[in-house]
Amino acid sequence: MSEKKLVEEEVNFQKSDAFNLTMIPGAFARKMRTCVIWQFIRFLIINIKMIIVVGKSH
Amino acid sequence: MARLVVLGGGVAGHTTATFAAKWLGSQHEVVVVTPNAKWNWIPSNIWVGVGQMTKEEVTFDLAPVYAKAGITYHQAKAVSINPEGAESSDKPFVTIEYTSADKAGETETIEYDYLVNATGPKLNFGATPGLGEGSQLGEHTVSVCTADHAVHASEKLNEAIEKMKAGTRQKFLIGTGHGMCTCQGAAFEYIFNIEHELRKAGVRDMADMKWISNESFLGDFGMGGLHMKVGGYVVSSKLFAESLFAERGVDWLIGAHTSKVENGKVEYELLDGSTGEEEFDFAMLIPPFAGVGLKAYNKAGEDITDTVFAPNGFMKVDADYTPKPYAEWKASDWPRTYQNPTYKNMFAAGIAFAPPHIISKPMKSPNGTPINPTPPRTGMPSGIIGKAVAHSVCDLMTKGDSAHLHEASMAEMGAACVASAGKGVFDGTAAAMTVYPVVPDFEKYPGTGRDTDYTFGEIGLAGHWIKHILHYLFIYKAKLNPGWTLIPE
Numbered sequence: 001m002s003e004k005k006l007v008e009e010e011v012n013f014q015k016s017d018a019f020n021l022t023m024i025p026g027a028f029a030r031k032m033r034t035c036v037i038w039q040f041i042r043f044l045i046i047n048i049k050m051i052i053v054v055g056k057s058h
Numbered sequence: 059m060a061r062l063v064v065l066g067g068g069v070a071g072h073t074t075a076t077f078a079a080k081w082l083g084s085q086h087e088v089v090v091v092t093p094n095a096k097w098n099w100i101p102s103n104i105w106v107g108v109g110q111m112t113k114e115e116v117t118f119d120l121a122p123v124y125a126k127a128g129i130t131y132h133q134a135k136a137v138s139i140n141p142e143g144a145e146s147s148d149k150p151f152v153t154i155e156y157t158s159a160d161k162a163g164e165t166e167t168i169e170y171d172y173l174v175n176a177t178g179p180k181l182n183f184g185a186t187p188g189l190g191e192g193s194q195l196g197e198h199t200v201s202v203c204t205a206d207h208a209v210h211a212s213e214k215l216n217e218a219i220e221k222m223k224a225g226t227r228q229k230f231l232i233g234t235g236h237g238m239c240t241c242q243g244a245a246f247e248y249i250f251n252i253e254h255e256l257r258k259a260g261v262r263d264m265a266d267m268k269w270i271s272n273e274s275f276l277g278d279f280g281m282g283g284l285h286m287k288v289g290g291y292v293v294s295s296k297l298f299a300e301s302l303f304a305e306r307g308v309d310w311l312i313g314a315h316t317s318k319v320e321n322g323k324v325e326y327e328l329l330d331g332s333t334g335e336e337e338f339d340f341a342m343l344i345p346p347f348a349g350v351g352l353k354a355y356n357k358a359g360e361d362i363t364d365t366v367f368a369p370n371g372f373m374k375v376d377a378d379y380t381p382k383p384y385a386e387w388k389a390s391d392w393p394r395t396y397q398n399p400t401y402k403n404m405f406a407a408g409i410a411f412a413p414p415h416i417i418s419k420p421m422k423s424p425n426g427t428p429i430n431p432t433p434p435r436t437g438m439p440s441g442i443i444g445k446a447v448a449h450s451v452c453d454l455m456t457k458g459d460s461a462h463l464h465e466a467s468m469a470e471m472g473a474a475c476v477a478s479a480g481k482g483v484f485d486g487t488a489a490a491m492t493v494y495p496v497v498p499d500f501e502k503y504p505g506t507g508r509d510t511d512y513t514f515g516e517i518g519l520a521g522h523w524i525k526h527i528l529h530y531l532f533i534y535k536a537k538l539n540p541g542w543t544l545i546p547e
Contacts, residue, residue, distance in 0.1 A: 009305075012304050012305060012307055013304070015304075015307065016309060018300070018304070018309070018310065019303075019304035021300075022297060022300040022301050022303075022304045023297065023301045023304075024301060024304050024305045025301070025305060030305075032518070033487055033517060033518040033519060034484065034485055034487070034518070034519045035519075036484065036519070039518050039519040039520040039523070040520070042516070042518055042520040043520035043523055043524065046490045046516070046520055046521070046524060047524065049492060049512075049514060050474040050490075050492055050524075052512065053472040053473075053474055053492040053494050053512050054438070054472070054474060054546045054547075056471075056472055056494065056512065057438070057442055057470075057471035057472045057473070057494075058442060058445075058546065058547075
């Protein structure tokens with residue numbers, strides 16, 4: 001009998017009913033959160049969005 | 059020469075005083091009364107609380123900054139306001155009590171032409187038995203509300219980490235210490251920063267982590283939650299928050315009024331009326347906020363505190379305080395100018411103004427215990443309100459009583475919020491969010507109450523970089539360094 005593959009990001013689903021009923025990011029989404037190149041792009045985009053909101057609020 | 063007195067030197071008070079001093083020049087006098095000798099960039103207290111910053115990095119001395127700005131500074135707390143003056147004079151005045159070491163306990167009166175109340179909150183630890191006495195933190199839990207509290211929290215966290223390294227499991231309980239708390243965001247940041255530090259220390263598997271909160275759903279944040287566009291969907295912050303908690307293995311208990319704190323244990327009541335207990339080894343529970351307890355007296359010396367202040371101690375302004383059911387709440391209930399309706403030369407800014415009602419849907423347990431977050435009025439809204447009030451007061455002082463008052467309704471302004479989920483140049487993360495407007499306007503934006511083109515959120519390293527840059531940017535601005543007026547609130 002072959003062992004089931006352990007998918008690290010999916011383990012928490014079984015820890016509680018509350019955890020089981022939400023969404024948990026997969027490995028790719030987690031990796032992108034700390035990928036410097038991608039996050040630098042996001043940094044620019046988020047800053048532009050925030051500046052727009054700040055501008056609308058003054 | 060006219061005199062503006064600003065009570066409080068936090069985000070709102072400091073913004074009001076420094077802009078007023080700049081715009082008024084030497085033609086008029088600006089006075090600040092604040093009990094603190096140091097200015098504190100409170101959002102970074104989270105990092106002090108996990109040992110990633112020192113107290114010195116998040117604070118600086120106010121006296122030299124105010125001296126540079128030409129602001130008269132009294133290290134004192136305001137005790138009372140006499141908006142009609144006294145029998146001997148019509149000139150309104152405030153009574154202050156010094157807190158500086160050289161004059162501690164001495165009282166003095168300061169006359170004013172205009173007054174801005176930006177006293178911020180009283181940290182009402184005493185509202186929950188065992189959480190503390192009055193505004194003093196108790197012995198069973200820690201806090202990150204002040205820089206000193208955060209230093210203490212960091213020491214306790216280190217002790218807990220050492221115990222885990224020695225093989226003893228630790229239970230962490232973070233959240234709100236009362237059913238009427240606000241500032242869930244600070245607790246949210248703290249629990250995930252602790253989780254991040256425990257991973258770095260290699261002891262995460264020795265920790266049980268639990269969130270306890272008065273929110274009726276995760277992600278309410280005192281704003282009734284928010285909806286944002288993610289991946290082509292418009293999703294509730296509930297899903298966003300629950301996802302992060304599940305991913306990081308943090309359990310949650312919501313709709314909870316913490317009714318009692320003891321050594322290693324809290325008692326709570328839930329929205330369904332049930333009660334329970336939760337044990338802990340380390341707990342950080344945010345206290346509820348109240349007004350600082352300012353009194354007000356009329357010319358005859360009679361107590362008119364109820365006229366000037368709401369029952370919770372916050373100052374009445376141009377909001378619609380008519381009691382009405384949730385279904386009838388409107389964006390127009392919220393104040394625009396922050397002028398006191400009775401005494402037109404008084405304003406309130408930041409946490410010190412009395413909101414017309416909460417933002418989240420009001421909730422009560424079957425036992426009648428209110429369990430819902432109170433509205434946040436910190437950070438960007440505080441700064442914007444402080445600047446608008448400074449504009450109004452300056453115009454009144456220079457153009458006369460008919461001058462146009464500037465407006466900054468929380469139902470028409472947005473807010474940018476960056477909630478840290480762990481500090482690190484390459485492995486840190488934060489939830490970067492904007493919300494527009496802060497107070498939902500269901501007449502203008504049917505459905506979510508907000509403009510989903512300008513309400514968004516995402517977690518990542520970019521958010522951490524932004525929060526870290528904002529730390530230096532806002533301290534630079536608060537020190538009135540060159541170009542400080544170019545940095546938005």
